[in-house]
Amino acid sequence: MSSLNGDVSQNGNTRNMDSLFTVAEIEEVDFSKLLDRPKPLNIERQRSFDERSLSELSVGFSPRLSARHPENSLRNYDPHEYLFSPCSRRSVISCTPRSQVGFEPHPMVAEAWENLRRSLVFFRGQPVGTIAATDTSDEKLNYDQVFVRDFVPSALAFLMNGEPEIVKNFILKTLRLQSWEKKIDRFQLGEGVMPASFKVLHDPVRNTETLMADFGESAIGRVAPVDSGFWWIILLRAYTKSTGDTSLAERPECQKGMRLILSLCLSEGFDTFPTLLCADGCCMIDRRMGVYGYPIEIQALFFMALRCALLLLNKDDEGKEFIERIVKRLHALSYHMRSYFWLDFKQLNDIYRYKTEEYSHTAVNKFNVIPDSLPDWVFDFMPTHGGYFIGNVSPARMDFRWFCLGNCIAILSSLATPEQSMAIMDLIESRWEELAGEMPLKVCYPAIDSHEWRIETGSDPKNTRWSYHNGGSWPVLLWLLTAACIKTGRPQIARRAIELAESRLQKDNWPEYYDGKCGRYVGKQARKFQTWSIAGYLVAKMMLEDPSHLGMIALEEDKQMKPAMRRSNSWTC
Numbered sequence: 001m002s003s004l005n006g007d008v009s010q011n012g013n014t015r016n017m018d019s020l021f022t023v024a025e026i027e028e029v030d031f032s033k034l035l036d037r038p039k040p041l042n043i044e045r046q047r048s049f050d051e052r053s054l055s056e057l058s059v060g061f062s063p064r065l066s067a068r069h070p071e072n073s074l075r076n077y078d079p080h081e082y083l084f085s086p087c088s089r090r091s092v093i094s095c096t097p098r099s100q101v102g103f104e105p106h107p108m109v110a111e112a113w114e115n116l117r118r119s120l121v122f123f124r125g126q127p128v129g130t131i132a133a134t135d136t137s138d139e140k141l142n143y144d145q146v147f148v149r150d151f152v153p154s155a156l157a158f159l160m161n162g163e164p165e166i167v168k169n170f171i172l173k174t175l176r177l178q179s180w181e182k183k184i185d186r187f188q189l190g191e192g193v194m195p196a197s198f199k200v201l202h203d204p205v206r207n208t209e210t211l212m213a214d215f216g217e218s219a220i221g222r223v224a225p226v227d228s229g230f231w232w233i234i235l236l237r238a239y240t241k242s243t244g245d246t247s248l249a250e251r252p253e254c255q256k257g258m259r260l261i262l263s264l265c266l267s268e269g270f271d272t273f274p275t276l277l278c279a280d281g282c283c284m285i286d287r288r289m290g291v292y293g294y295p296i297e298i299q300a301l302f303f304m305a306l307r308c309a310l311l312l313l314n315k316d317d318e319g320k321e322f323i324e325r326i327v328k329r330l331h332a333l334s335y336h337m338r339s340y341f342w343l344d345f346k347q348l349n350d351i352y353r354y355k356t357e358e359y360s361h362t363a364v365n366k367f368n369v370i371p372d373s374l375p376d377w378v379f380d381f382m383p384t385h386g387g388y389f390i391g392n393v394s395p396a397r398m399d400f401r402w403f404c405l406g407n408c409i410a411i412l413s414s415l416a417t418p419e420q421s422m423a424i425m426d427l428i429e430s431r432w433e434e435l436a437g438e439m440p441l442k443v444c445y446p447a448i449d450s451h452e453w454r455i456e457t458g459s460d461p462k463n464t465r466w467s468y469h470n471g472g473s474w475p476v477l478l479w480l481l482t483a484a485c486i487k488t489g490r491p492q493i494a495r496r497a498i499e500l501a502e503s504r505l506q507k508d509n510w511p512e513y514y515d516g517k518c519g520r521y522v523g524k525q526a527r528k529f530q531t532w533s534i535a536g537y538l539v540a541k542m543m544l545e546d547p548s549h550l551g552m553i554a555l556e557e558d559k560q561m562k563p564a565m566r567r568s569n570s571w572t573c
């Protein structure tokens with residue numbers, strides 16, 4: 001099927017791999033260590049959309065050529081790894097996945113597509129989303145709803161399969177929900193708030209259908225879905241990028257929806273930091289888990305949504321005003337995150353030796369972190385080469401836990417510098433047993449236990465150590481890992497993770513999460529046929545098969561946002 005010069009032929013379509021490579025753009029002197037690296041793979045799909053962007057550069061992965069990672073070298077590049085298959089437009093209801101000529105699809109793929117289609121939710125005859133879980137054996141709670149965050153991998157799977165209609169419908173329906181008057185008891189929520197989830201109500205007597213949304217007023221713990229608005233903007237950009245259809249984003253109602261979300265998160269207040277202050281449980285981890293304050297997941301999504309909005313906002317008077325505010329915030333946010341959330345061996349050693357009670361702008365220990373608050377585990381967890389964005393930073397508080405989603409989104413959005421992205425992947429490789437174990441991937445590491453568990457979770461029996469949000473393993477995270485792997489030129493890591501998932505997922509009926517230190521046991525209260533476990537697997541498979549899909553969910557480094565500072569050698573080694 002493919003020849004050594006990179007020609008890949010499928011269904012009679014021949015595409016030359018060479019045309020996908022562009023010359024690496026190496027801007028800074030410190031990047032000289034990367035000079036030996038292979039040319040990045042240009043994964044752009046829709047030029048038309050890019051050309052109108054302010055600052056987006058061509059998206060490419062820049063594999064580093066390193067002695068420790070010879071597999072990144074194009075000299076070892078296996079063109080079979082990146083088989084391309086044509087994208088065909090198909091009907092949402094009836095079709096099966098694209099045929100993969102010359103590429104024996106895993107038997108799980110067909111079953112996954114069947115299950116994904118079974119999860120479709122229709123409103124007045126049109127598909128508008130996918131239900132969280134089709135498991136009928138357990139109490140429904142709100143798993144019979146379409147969650148905004150859960151729909152993202154489903155949407156990506158449909159976009160990658162050439163089925164954008166459902167994504168467009170979803171974007172427009174949730175936009176309508178945003179304009180509802182939202183109240184919790186007597187308190188009116190912000191205009192821009194997007195729902196956590198919605199469902200379709202059928203009235204058999206009147207034979208009508210209506211939508212019902214949940215903005216947190218029914219959610220367990222009344223948690224605020226801060227991530228929904230960010231995912232909505234990210235999805236709008238993915239749709240635009242993947243289809244080349246700019247007309248959806250340009251619609252006045254979409255522009256307004258975006259501006260309302262942005263008004264909420266760019267508003268001025270008493271803050272001393274550019275990061276976004278949140279209550280606990282306002283994202284994928286939607287229960288009390290000590291993720292209040294400035295959780296990495298929200299900061300990374302915030303950054304990515306701002307960058308996507310920059311590409312999508314019309315350059316009219318209203319749009320321009322937001323563009324200016326976004327540019328300023330992005331500069332401050334990237335500086336803050338890259339400087340203060342970043343942890344590697346050198347930085348850890350510096351914190352360990354911090355002095356406290358420093359006053360004035362010359363303070364080194366700016367947040368007055370007490371070295372005694374450093375947890376024991378972090379010293380063993382930190383590899384010599386590698387690093388990550390820690391969970392949270394605020395006065396006298398650093399949450400050193402590693403969170404998967406935030407770190408992967410940091411790579412995909414280029415919040416992480418190229419060196420930081422590589423370091424995050426180095427850490428994942430070095431700590432594979434801990435983070436992937438028997439089922440990828442830990443939502444966070446490590447688990448909290450005993451006194452800490454009582455204090456942080458409020459003695460939550462669902463979040464006992466190594467279960468659910470407390471160090472549980474979530475198959476949905478496979479797509480984020482795979483995307484990060486492709487962006488950093490390390491597809492072999494994704495392949496290893498996918499193999500692990502393939503040994504269990506189908507047999508176990510696609511659980512929501514796994515429990516245990518190694519993720520060996522199906523989660524205590526895990527739903528079966530969890531849609532984002534299914535879609536996450538499909539997206540991971542499709543991206544590995546055709547890495548050009550990455551373009552819809554990744555942004556290249558913005559050269560205007562220079563790395564804040566160089567903290568340690570492990571960034572560049």
Ligand code: GLC
Pocket residue numbers: 132143147149150283284285286
């Ligand atoms: C759980 C998860 C949340 C997800 C929801 C629906 O509450 O914590 O992230 O959106 O289930 O699957």
